[in-house]
Amino acid sequence: MSAASSPTRTARAAGPSPTKAGERGPRTVPVVWLLASLAVALLLSLTAAVSWGSSGVPFGEVWSTVLHRVTGGQPRPGTQDLIVWQLRVPRALLAALVGAGLGIVGTAVQALVRNPLADPYLLGISNGASLGAVAAIVLGTTTGGLFGVGVSGAAFLGALLSFGLVWAVARRGGGFSPLKLVLAGVAIGQFLSGFTSYLVLRVGDEQQTQGVLFWLMGSLGGAQWSTLVLPAGAVLLGLVALQARARGLNALLLGDETAAGLGVDVVALRRELFVVTSVLTGVLVSVSGAIGFVGLMVPHLCRLVIGGDHRRLLPVSALTGAVLLVVVDIVCRTALPSMELPVGVVTAFVGAPVLLFLLDRRLERG
Amino acid sequence: MRIEVDGLRVAYDGRTVVAGVNLLAAPGEITGLIGPNGSGKSSVLRTVYRHLRPAAGRVLLDGTDLAALAPARAARHVAALPQERGGDFELTVREVVAMGRTPYKRAFAGEDEKDRRIVADALERVGMTRYGGRRFSALSGGERQRVLLARTLAQDPDVLVLDEPTNHLDVRHQVELLALLRAQHRTTLVSLHDLNAAASVCDRLHVLHAGEVVASGTPLEVLTPHLLAEVFGVRAAVIEHPLTGDPLIAFDHTATAAETPS
Structure with a gap:
C-alpha cells in the first residue's frame, strides 16, 4: 500500500462552510422546559374548556367543584355539578386523550412508513372503524343495536377487521415494508369505505343522517366518565410501548438497512409498531370518530421545535396533541351560538393552512 | 477481528443472487469487493450486516456465527454504512x-x-x-x-462494512472519505465501483461475477487485463501509478472487450 494524503490533513482541510438558511438544527428549546410549559398549557386549556360554554363557570369554581368531587365529596345540589363534573370535565379529558393519542400515533406511523405525510388513518384502520360505526347506526334499529355492542363497540370491531385484512396483505413475503403497509392500508381502507358509502345512502331518516355525518367528521360529544377508561388506558400504554421503541423509531428514519446494521430487528419492530398504532387508532376512532389533521400536523409542528429524536418527540407530541384538541373543542362548542361544530371541521380549518405552511418551508429548502 | 464468509448463498424470492461465496476480511485490513453491477456485492454485504438472511452458509466473526448472536450484540461488532x-x-x-x-x-x-x-x-x-x-x-x-x-x-465496531461509500461523491470527497476509512485501522469490508480507488485503498480484493468469487488477492494480483476483459468486459492496460506506485487501470473507452479481437 502506498501513502495517499494523510487523513488528519484531509479532515482538517474541510472547514465549516457558511451557514445557509435552514441548515441549522431545529432543536433550540430544552425538552424539560417545553414539557413543563405544555403541561401548564394543558391545565389552562382544560380549565378553560370546563369554564367556557353556553353557561359560564368561573375558573375558581371549576377547580373547587373538581377538587370537591376528586376528594370524594358528594355532588352538590344544583346544575353546576352536572355541567362541570358530568358533562364538561369528561369531554375536556376525552379531547385531551384523543389529541394525545393522535399525536403519538401520527409520530409513530410517520416513522413506521418513513413518510412525513403519513397520518394515523393511512393504514386503513379508521375506515374499518367508520364502517363499523355507521353499520351500527344504520342497521342498529333493526338488529338490536348491532349485536348489542353499541356504536363504539361496532367501530372497534370494524377497526379490528380492517387491521386483520391489512395485516394479512402486508405480512406476505416477509414484509411489513413501508410500501406494502401503505398500499395495503389504502386499498383496504378504500374498499371498506365503499361499504360505508353504500350504508350512508341507505340511511332512512334525517336523524340517522345527522348521526352518521357527525360520527364521520369526528365528535367528542359522547364523552362520559365511563367511556374515558378505555382511551386513557390505551393512550398511556401506547405511549409507554412507543417510548420503549424510540431508538428503533429513530433508526427507521435512516432506512431499513441502516436500522438492521444498528442491531434493530426491523421486521419485528414494524410488526409491533403496526399492532400498537392500529389498536390505539381503533380505540381513538371508536370513541371520537376519525378526527382529521391532528395526527398529521402535531408531529410536524413538534419536529420543528424539538427535532426528530423520538425520545423527545413522543412525549412532546402527546402533550401538544392534547392541548390542540382541547382548544379546538372549545372553539367547536363556542364559535356558533346556534349549533356545535363537528371537531373535524375545525381541525381541517386549522390543519390545512398549517400543512401548506410546512409544505412551503419544505419547498424553500429544495 | 476477522470476518469470514463461508459458503454464502443469498436468494431473493427464490432467485439466487449469491451462489456459494467464500471470502475473508483479515484483521485491520481493508478488503474490497469489486464486480460489475448485479454481481452480488451488495447482497454479500447485506448478509454481513444482517439486513438479509443467508439462504445457506454462514458469516463468521472470529469463528462465531453472526446469525447466532442477538441483533444488538452483533451490531456491537459489525457496523454498516449501506447505500x-x-x-x-x-x-x-x-x-x-x-x-x-x-x-x-x-x-x-x-x-x-x-x-x-x-x-x-x-x-x-x-x-x-x-x-x-x-x-x-x-x-x-x-x-x-x-x-x-x-x-x-x-x-x-470491530468490523466496518461499507457499500459503495464513495458513490455520488466528487473526486476530492472520494479521496477524503477513503483516507478517513484507512485512518481507522479497523477490519473493513467495502464494495467499490471505482477500480482505481479499490486498487489504491484496499489491501486485498475479491472479485464477484454473477454471484461467485472469481478472483481473490492483492490488487496487483487480481487486476489484470485478462480479468478486466473477462469480468467487466472492458479493454484496459494496467500500469504503475506514477505518483503512488499502485496499480493503475487505463481503460480503453472506445471499445468493449467483446468488440476487440484478442
Whole structure:
C-alpha cells in the first residue's frame, strides 16, 4: 500500500462552510422546559374548556367543584355539578386523550412508513372503524343495536377487521415494508369505505343522517366518565410501548438497512409498531370518530421545535396533541351560538393552512 | 477481528443472487469487493450486516456465527454504512451520529457521559465537530457520508462494512472519505465501483461475477487485463501509478472487450 494524503490533513482541510438558511438544527428549546410549559398549557386549556360554554363557570369554581368531587365529596345540589363534573370535565379529558393519542400515533406511523405525510388513518384502520360505526347506526334499529355492542363497540370491531385484512396483505413475503403497509392500508381502507358509502345512502331518516355525518367528521360529544377508561388506558400504554421503541423509531428514519446494521430487528419492530398504532387508532376512532389533521400536523409542528429524536418527540407530541384538541373543542362548542361544530371541521380549518405552511418551508429548502 | 464468509448463498424470492461465496476480511485490513453491477456485492454485504438472511452458509466473526448472536450484540461488532438515503425528519448531525449507540442502550435509557464522549470523538475523527448542530438533510453529499461514517464509528465496531461509500461523491470527497476509512485501522469490508480507488485503498480484493468469487488477492494480483476483459468486459492496460506506485487501470473507452479481437 502506498501513502495517499494523510487523513488528519484531509479532515482538517474541510472547514465549516457558511451557514445557509435552514441548515441549522431545529432543536433550540430544552425538552424539560417545553414539557413543563405544555403541561401548564394543558391545565389552562382544560380549565378553560370546563369554564367556557353556553353557561359560564368561573375558573375558581371549576377547580373547587373538581377538587370537591376528586376528594370524594358528594355532588352538590344544583346544575353546576352536572355541567362541570358530568358533562364538561369528561369531554375536556376525552379531547385531551384523543389529541394525545393522535399525536403519538401520527409520530409513530410517520416513522413506521418513513413518510412525513403519513397520518394515523393511512393504514386503513379508521375506515374499518367508520364502517363499523355507521353499520351500527344504520342497521342498529333493526338488529338490536348491532349485536348489542353499541356504536363504539361496532367501530372497534370494524377497526379490528380492517387491521386483520391489512395485516394479512402486508405480512406476505416477509414484509411489513413501508410500501406494502401503505398500499395495503389504502386499498383496504378504500374498499371498506365503499361499504360505508353504500350504508350512508341507505340511511332512512334525517336523524340517522345527522348521526352518521357527525360520527364521520369526528365528535367528542359522547364523552362520559365511563367511556374515558378505555382511551386513557390505551393512550398511556401506547405511549409507554412507543417510548420503549424510540431508538428503533429513530433508526427507521435512516432506512431499513441502516436500522438492521444498528442491531434493530426491523421486521419485528414494524410488526409491533403496526399492532400498537392500529389498536390505539381503533380505540381513538371508536370513541371520537376519525378526527382529521391532528395526527398529521402535531408531529410536524413538534419536529420543528424539538427535532426528530423520538425520545423527545413522543412525549412532546402527546402533550401538544392534547392541548390542540382541547382548544379546538372549545372553539367547536363556542364559535356558533346556534349549533356545535363537528371537531373535524375545525381541525381541517386549522390543519390545512398549517400543512401548506410546512409544505412551503419544505419547498424553500429544495 | 476477522470476518469470514463461508459458503454464502443469498436468494431473493427464490432467485439466487449469491451462489456459494467464500471470502475473508483479515484483521485491520481493508478488503474490497469489486464486480460489475448485479454481481452480488451488495447482497454479500447485506448478509454481513444482517439486513438479509443467508439462504445457506454462514458469516463468521472470529469463528462465531453472526446469525447466532442477538441483533444488538452483533451490531456491537459489525457496523454498516449501506447505500440508502433516509427521509427528512429534522434530525441534527449529532443525533444521527448518536444513533450509533443504539446497540448499547436499553429501552428508556438516556445518553450518559460515555456516549457523549464517543459521539464527540466520532465527529472529531471525521472532521465534522463544528457541524454537530446542523440539520443532517441540509448537508452536501460528501458531508453526509462523513457523518454517516462517524455514526458507524460511534458504534465502536470491530468490523466496518461499507457499500459503495464513495458513490455520488466528487473526486476530492472520494479521496477524503477513503483516507478517513484507512485512518481507522479497523477490519473493513467495502464494495467499490471505482477500480482505481479499490486498487489504491484496499489491501486485498475479491472479485464477484454473477454471484461467485472469481478472483481473490492483492490488487496487483487480481487486476489484470485478462480479468478486466473477462469480468467487466472492458479493454484496459494496467500500469504503475506514477505518483503512488499502485496499480493503475487505463481503460480503453472506445471499445468493449467483446468488440476487440484478442
